[in-house]
Amino acid sequence: MIAQPKPRPGKRINDPEGMRKKVLDVAEDAFQARGYHASSIGDLMAAAGVSGGALHHHFPTKKALALAVIDERVAAAVEETWIAPVLAAASAREGVRAVFEAVAAQLEQQGFVRGCPLNNLAHELSLADPDFRIALAGIFAGWRRAIADKLHADQQVGKDEGTDPERFAALTVAAYSGAMSMAKATQDAGVLRDCLAGLERSAPSPSQGALAARRRNRILPRPGTP
Amino acid sequence: MIAQPKPRPGKRINDPEGMRKKVLDVAEDAFQARGYHASSIGDLMAAAGVSGGALHHHFPTKKALALAVIDERVAAAVEETWIAPVLAAASAREGVRAVFEAVAAQLEQQGFVRGCPLNNLAHELSLADPDFRIALAGIFAGWRRAIADKLHADQQVGKDEGTDPERFAALTVAAYSGAMSMAKATQDAGVLRDCLAGLERSAPSPSQGALAARRRNRILPRPGTP
DNA sequence: TTGACAAAACAGGACAACCGGTCTGTTTTA
DNA sequence: TAAAACAGACCGGTTGTCCTGTTTTGTCAA
Structure with missing residues (x-):
């Protein structure tokens, strides 16, 4: 078994700041590498390993995410x-x-x-x-x-x-x-x-x-x- | 009645060079004003008054159009x-x-x-x-x-x-x-x-x-x- | 400490709009 | 009469956003 951080099925740990940081990390990287329009939020979700609901909770729109970046x-x-x-x-x-x-x-x-x-x-x-x-x-x-x-x-x-x-x-x-x-x-x-x-x-x-x-x-x- | 160029129903005049120039005109302008990704070919077709078939005939892909621009x-x-x-x-x-x-x-x-x-x-x-x-x-x-x-x-x-x-x-x-x-x-x-x-x-x-x-x-x- | 409870945090599906490209068919032109 | 030029519908995939639930967490009275 690979030692992943916390893939336990029954448990979940809320980490708002960490998740927000993770999204900003991948967004910053994607915007730099591909630009704003060429980076879909689907790509960002996959790259960050974040669900749609979570992303929408921290950044309601793509524009809000870009402004934060x-x-x-x-x-x-x-x-x-x-x-x-x-x-x-x-x-x-x-x-x-x-x-x-x-x-x-x-x-x-x-x-x-x-x-x-x-x-x-x-x-x-x-x-x-x-x-x-x-x-x-x-x-x-x-x-x-x-x-x-x-x-x-x-x-x-x-x-x-x-x-x-x-x-x-x-x-x-x-x-x-x-x-x-x-x-x-x-x-x-x-x-x-x-x-x-x-x-x-x-x-x-x-x-x-x-x-x-x-x-x-x-x-x-x-x-x-x- | 407004005097439009040639809206006659029964007649059509092929103007390959003129149509190509018209498409390049609007594409150049749109790319400059909104950028490549933010300019859809639908917008360009509407702005140039060109049908999808015509545009595809002169520029098979969006990339080809951009390269021409x-x-x-x-x-x-x-x-x-x-x-x-x-x-x-x-x-x-x-x-x-x-x-x-x-x-x-x-x-x-x-x-x-x-x-x-x-x-x-x-x-x-x-x-x-x-x-x-x-x-x-x-x-x-x-x-x-x-x-x-x-x-x-x-x-x-x-x-x-x-x-x-x-x-x-x-x-x-x-x-x-x-x-x-x-x-x-x-x-x-x-x-x-x-x-x-x-x-x-x-x-x-x-x-x-x-x-x-x-x-x-x-x-x-x-x-x-x- | 506990238990209740509202808010925050997160999951995941649904959806309408739109994208770019292709396809078939018609008209013009060499 | 064949190729070029054009018209317009069509399609699968993607986009960003929203929506309904579920889980976690903080709060505060008991």
Whole structure:
């Protein structure tokens, strides 16, 4: 007999939080791999091992599920992959460089590119529903704000003056988003390095210790796809 | 009686090319506005006023229709919006600037943003099917090549040396793609101008006549949505 | 502690609408 | 007169949602 968690016939254990998390896990993965419309709730139920009634109890509609994925998972992915590393870096430019390189390295090691979760959903859902659009736009805004604030903090210490923080943040987010789009289409992460190199041409930096902030990134979910 | 084109009951005129064009028109528009999966062939038939048999005669499957849209329409849009204006400009940098500004201006005048057709479909279809991915990657490649070649030609005349053409092209395409992604999510084309400004910081340009190449762009299709 | 009881959590089937594709048949055209 | 072009019905499968039950769990008086 295989030792499964709790396949006992006569007993059942209610685990609302665990079940909700399990559904969000598979939904996040499916939306990232196949997109929103191409992921049926039947697929999600099967992948998560959740009954229709249970899923409907936690997420009344598919839209509600997607909104939860956006608010809780996509936002967290941006926070973990971009905002936290940039804030922890020695400077904004250094943080941006570290993230670009870390993501490129992981993608190359991984061997395939599924794209940026935020941009993937943004393209598919921004025009589909105002609620989707507002949620996604908010994540973009937070992303840009974090970078702009970091650069502004740098300038308070005399670093990197002469660069407009808002423009720098916009260009950084755009370059990364577009690079991931191309990387996904070409299945080649090299374009990330090209864009980073082009981006750093505009740096007035003299020279700084190149201590790469080694942080795990989370643009691409679980490597093991069962 | 309303004067319709040809609603005569007893007569019919075969117009293969016209019917094919009509289908591609509505498909291009629907894919841009709602995406591939959200556009049913029933919707397309109704919008184009085409029977199921006719549509199936020209495009046996939905995938075949999408591939035709990509090869004939999306590629043409990139050519018209980006490649031709850049090639016609005084320099690569000048062409890039002109396109960014022209697109931003049109979007602001239009009042809403539907995004870049290439990136819209790239995000939704790149992982869905290898044929889609290859077709889309090819358009990206042509786009980058045109910009890189233009910059290389500039350098043959001594202009803008010290800039790597491939990297410049990659960054330009990425910045535009990402900016359009954000513009779509925020429904605000201002980010295009922010990115352009950030992009031009890396220019070693002394000064050149700012003759804006005024060309119609075609990122967003027909303004009138019936 | 117990027992009652309402709410939450979960199971699983039912259903109408819709999807994309196919099929047969008719009309036009080379 | 055969092939191309078009019309329109048809079908099996899928979609998202709802619905009716059943089980578990928390609560609170006794």
